[in-house]
Amino acid sequence: MLRTALRNVLAHKARLAMTVLAVCLGVAFISGSLVFADSTTAAYRASLSKSHAGIAVTVDPKYPPGTPAGERTTALDDALVARLAAVPGVTAARPTVDGSVTLAAKDGSPMRADNAMGKLAAAYVPGPDGKDGRHPLTAGRAPRADGEVALDRGTAAAGAYALGDTVTLAADGPVLRMRLVGTVSTDDTRVTSGGTLAVFDKATAQRLFATPGGYTGIDLSAAPGTDPSDLARRIGTLLPADRAEATTAAAKAGQQQVFIDTKTRSHSRLPLVFAAVSLFIGSFLIINTFTMLVTRRSREIALLRAVGATRRQVVGSVLAEAALVGLLASVLGFALGLGVATVLPGLLGTADDLLPQGPLVIGPAPVLASLAVGVGVTVLAAWLPSRRAAGIAPVEAMRTAEQPPSAALSRIRGAAGTAVLLTGVGLLVSLSDAKDASDANLRTAMLGCGILVTGLILLAPLLAGPVIRLLGRGASRLGVAGDLAKDNALRDPRRTAATAVALMISTALVSGLAVIDHSSSRALDSQAAAGLSADYVISTRNTTTAVDPAALQRLAAIPGVAAASAVADSTFSTGAFARQVSGVDPKTVGEVMRLRFTSGSATGIGPGRIAVSDSFARENRITAGDRVDASIGPGPGPGGGDRGRSYTVVGIYRDNPTARDVLAWRGDVQQNSHLRDSVQRVLVRTKDAATSADLEKQLRGAVDNSPLLKVQSRDRLVREQAGVAGELITMVFGLLALGVVISALGMVNTLAMSVAERTREIGVLRAIGMDRAGIRRMIRLESLAVAAYGTLLGLAGGLFGAWKVSGLANGAIPQYTFTLPWGTLALVVTLSLAVGAAAAALPARRAAALSPLQAVAIA
Numbered sequence: 001m002l003r004t005a006l007r008n009v010l011a012h013k014a015r016l017a018m019t020v021l022a023v024c025l026g027v028a029f030i031s032g033s034l035v036f037a038d039s040t041t042a043a044y045r046a047s048l049s050k051s052h053a054g055i056a057v058t059v060d061p062k063y064p065p066g067t068p069a070g071e072r073t074t075a076l077d078d079a080l081v082a083r084l085a086a087v088p089g090v091t092a093a094r095p096t097v098d099g100s101v102t103l104a105a106k107d108g109s110p111m112r113a114d115n116a117m118g119k120l121a122a123a124y125v126p127g128p129d130g131k132d133g134r135h136p137l138t139a140g141r142a143p144r145a146d147g148e149v150a151l152d153r154g155t156a157a158a159g160a161y162a163l164g165d166t167v168t169l170a171a172d173g174p175v176l177r178m179r180l181v182g183t184v185s186t187d188d189t190r191v192t193s194g195g196t197l198a199v200f201d202k203a204t205a206q207r208l209f210a211t212p213g214g215y216t217g218i219d220l221s222a223a224p225g226t227d228p229s230d231l232a233r234r235i236g237t238l239l240p241a242d243r244a245e246a247t248t249a250a251a252k253a254g255q256q257q258v259f260i261d262t263k264t265r266s267h268s269r270l271p272l273v274f275a276a277v278s279l280f281i282g283s284f285l286i287i288n289t290f291t292m293l294v295t296r297r298s299r300e301i302a303l304l305r306a307v308g309a310t311r312r313q314v315v316g317s318v319l320a321e322a323a324l325v326g327l328l329a330s331v332l333g334f335a336l337g338l339g340v341a342t343v344l345p346g347l348l349g350t351a352d353d354l355l356p357q358g359p360l361v362i363g364p365a366p367v368l369a370s371l372a373v374g375v376g377v378t379v380l381a382a383w384l385p386s387r388r389a390a391g392i393a394p395v396e397a398m399r400t401a402e403q404p405p406s407a408a409l410s411r412i413r414g415a416a417g418t419a420v421l422l423t424g425v426g427l428l429v430s431l432s433d434a435k436d437a438s439d440a441n442l443r444t445a446m447l448g449c450g451i452l453v454t455g456l457i458l459l460a461p462l463l464a465g466p467v468i469r470l471l472g473r474g475a476s477r478l479g480v481a482g483d484l485a486k487d488n489a490l491r492d493p494r495r496t497a498a499t500a501v502a503l504m505i506s507t508a509l510v511s512g513l514a515v516i517d518h519s520s521s522r523a524l525d526s527q528a529a530a531g532l533s534a535d536y537v538i539s540t541r542n543t544t545t546a547v548d549p550a551a552l553q554r555l556a557a558i559p560g561v562a563a564a565s566a567v568a569d570s571t572f573s574t575g576a577f578a579r580q581v582s583g584v585d586p587k588t589v590g591e592v593m594r595l596r597f598t599s600g601s602a603t604g605i606g607p608g609r610i611a612v613s614d615s616f617a618r619e620n621r622i623t624a625g626d627r628v629d630a631s632i633g634p635g636p637g638p639g640g641g642d643r644g645r646s647y648t649v650v651g652i653y654r655d656n657p658t659a660r661d662v663l664a665w666r667g668d669v670q671q672n673s674h675l676r677d678s679v680q681r682v683l684v685r686t687k688d689a690a691t692s693a694d695l696e697k698q699l700r701g702a703v704d705n706s707p708l709l710k711v712q713s714r715d716r717l718v719r720e721q722a723g724v725a726g727e728l729i730t731m732v733f734g735l736l737a738l739g740v741v742i743s744a745l746g747m748v749n750t751l752a753m754s755v756a757e758r759t760r761e762i763g764v765l766r767a768i769g770m771d772r773a774g775i776r777r778m779i780r781l782e783s784l785a786v787a788a789y790g791t792l793l794g795l796a797g798g799l800f801g802a803w804k805v806s807g808l809a810n811g812a813i814p815q816y817t818f819t820l821p822w823g824t825l826a827l828v829v830t831l832s833l834a835v836g837a838a839a840a841a842l843p844a845r846r847a848a849a850l851s852p853l854q855a856v857a858i859a
Helices: 002-011 013-048 078-085 153-158 202-209 228-236 249-296 298-306 311-348 364-390 394-399 407-429 439-476 480-491 493-531 549-556 614-620 666-672 693-702 714-757 759-767 772-804 806-812 822-839 841-848 852-858
Strands: 057-061 090-096 098-100 102-104 119-124 137-140 148-152 166-170 175-184 196-201 217-222 244-248 536-540 561-574 577-584 597-600 609-613 627-632 645-653 662-665 681-686 709-713
Touching (some): 013 311, 013 364, 057 228, 057 249, 078 090, 078 217, 098 202, 119 202, 148 153, 148 166, 153 175, 153 196, 196 202, 228 244, 244 249, 249 364, 249 493, 298 311, 407 772, 439 772, 439 806, 480 493, 480 772, 493 822, 536 693, 536 714, 549 693, 561 666, 609 614, 614 645, 645 662, 662 666, 709 714, 714 841, 759 772, 759 852, 772 822, 822 841
Parallel strands (some): 119 196, 148 175, 577 662, 609 645
Antiparallel strands (some): 057 217, 057 244, 102 166, 137 175, 148 196, 166 175, 536 681, 536 709, 561 577, 561 627
């Protein structure tokens, strides 16, 4: 029987190729998704990780809580470095001056401006040999004076800089221009994974990131055998307790690990979701292929039974054949999956937010998953139909190759499918009154959608008959070919459903997410447009940087500018929760923001008086006239600062993304923000609401073309805010595209096997007068019917799911309304039908090429 299995594998090379292709595609999708998830997560971890190799203890400065960045003084100086170097057990004390700068490329465009963790800056601190081991030179020389900078060679190449060029950069405010005097290399994974690195002379770095003569850290190396914890304790006794602290490198690495785990948790979830989707699609493809394969071989199995083979031997032979095919396809599919994982980062990254760079990470999970799916699912897919085929009496199997399912089995399937479908519908209906997108509601939504799709899968064979008969009315108008195509699709509802299910899953996900994306974009568009009356917004990328104060006068002096209102951004903390606060001038805020107050007004804002959004008021159960104890900024200042200060609520306004959660007097925010007396946004209203490329160029020039700042027209800002969800949806659609490809190739495989199975039938049709064009038309119409069936089920499930989860989105975005993107849905339907038409091309051509006499003889 083993020899029989091997002969069967090699005797039907075309059948072998189609089977291997089906398994290979399923494995490729799964392994590619898993390797992509592991590689992207590893690259993100590398982009956030600071190496502590060779370091036993680090000394960091401490500042009184709430001290603004511009007023911090460090106790780490050369005298402390010398004192620590003399501690027994310390072999080296290396001072560091590290910070962050945003670079502009040679063409003026910001480089990785939104990558907060990957814009590194450091001082070149030479050792006794005159070289800095952290930043070995690769070209030119080290920076020696103010106005000179060295870049990591990867950064220089990405920015198209050459030695001698002028580099534009900014730390936290004014734009700086320095001459590039050298390039360095680094093994810092935050840089090698796609970040940037600028290196300055020590004095310049101290002026930018510390204080003159001060350092931002001291790294200590220890002699072999020295206990780091004991060393840290002894070092701590030499430090001013309120100005510096010593931490072991192991403790630092542990803190960093917690931070990285939190930051990267979401990066591995999304690809894993699609690995699960791919398992669904790939499994159905494999099961459908082997079901057809074994069904087609019923006569062969009956002959083996007739000559003495037992049921166990027959099943074992088929399983051995499936295992060999699955193993071969797993290897090929895994290799193809590596190619998919290599290409995905380039396809899914954007110009503004490239995915971090890094090598492919091939762990045990993708390998085991490939074998489990390629071999396990293949063997399981072969076991079910082979066991059924082996149980049929030899004479009965020789009479016909098609065994319709029993009525009892169909009733059981119908009852189970209906129960599962109603359970999913019930879970989704329970979200109708949901007011927010809490974790519990999201879990219910995901579970309900999954159960709904499972119910549709179970019912698909039973629904195939009535739905395809309805769809077939149009095909019947095309003559005999249309009638035959409909009958062929109805001949085996299980096969038709299994073929359509892969397309159904992809269509359900795409249509549902398209509706959510369209509705969310419209809501965010409406929200942003309703809250902003300024024509341009000039903003920093975070609250730790600022607009150059001198730029405010330059902006106001530009011809065509009617008003320029500065906004200071910070955090507003009440207990354990921190919200966003906008510090405004109550006299001008009405000119640049559209505020709809439900009580009070903006004119009441002043020292100690605030206005809050509807959401903030509702969550904190406050009304106009109440008092709120809160803190603005990073924490209490040196003299007790802002912590525990009581604010009077003078107004409540409709949620507004421009105003954010709280509106406060600008002086209160500036006094306690990260950068004292700074502003983070300037809202510019032009005369006659005019916008033009020339005016935007003047605005950029007024802020010195700083890479720290974004200059956006009102329309662009609205598109950006509406596009936050769109970026995620784009990534989702990119991954789902693989599912659509697999669905198409699965249909090709199924139709090709169906043509091979119906060779005699096609020969008879040719013999009684149907021409080649009629045969091709019949196969294409059959494929279109199956594709239309899968598309219809997918649309029904996807649109229903999107409709019922709209309550979750409405809780997060008050303007959210369920809106159908008719153009996108029409495109989905068109592409799905196009997939069906394309899938039929090769099988239809092969069927039309059959000679009538040969076809009858072969069968």
